[in-house]
Amino acid sequence: MGLAARVKIHVRAAITSGEVLTAVDQVVGNGVTINNADKVAKWTTSTATNTDVDIMAQLDPAGQAANFAEVVAVLLETPTANPGDIRIKPASSNGWTGLQSGTTDYLTLKPGTTLLVFCPLAAAYAMSGSSKSINVASSTGTSQVTITVIGRSA
Secondary structure: OOOOEEEEEEEEEEEOOEEEEEEEEEEEEEOOOOOEEOEEEEEEEEEOOEEEEEHHHOEOOOOOEOOOOEEEEEEEEOOOOOOOOEEEEEOOOOEOOOOOOOOOOOEEEOOOOEEEEEOOOOOOEEOEOOEOEEEEEEOOOOEEEEEEEEEEOO
């Protein structure tokens, strides 16, 4: 089963004095080289406190562990109904620092957030057996985040 992915973003912001238009349209082919990927996994994590998630163990559409070697894209989505913020950081054990530079740095996602990180280049975000897990925490109540990861097996 080959992977075919397309990232298409169109942002248009207009004010009375002018307009800003940004567009990205990138096709990602099937493979393990630049502008390619061969793995995908999508899951939703619900947490009231702290939950560690092993990204490599998440299942692909065929039900197999994703086992990413490199991450090409990460899409983070939080529902508007979340009672609190979601915080994502490297887990204390085998923490993945692909999006943060250290183990204490974290991303804060407000309710209703969509955040896409996309890097189809040859030097995408590395993942390994010792750098594969994230910690997901909620600031208030039980909150959710849906995570989609597209990557390469080598």
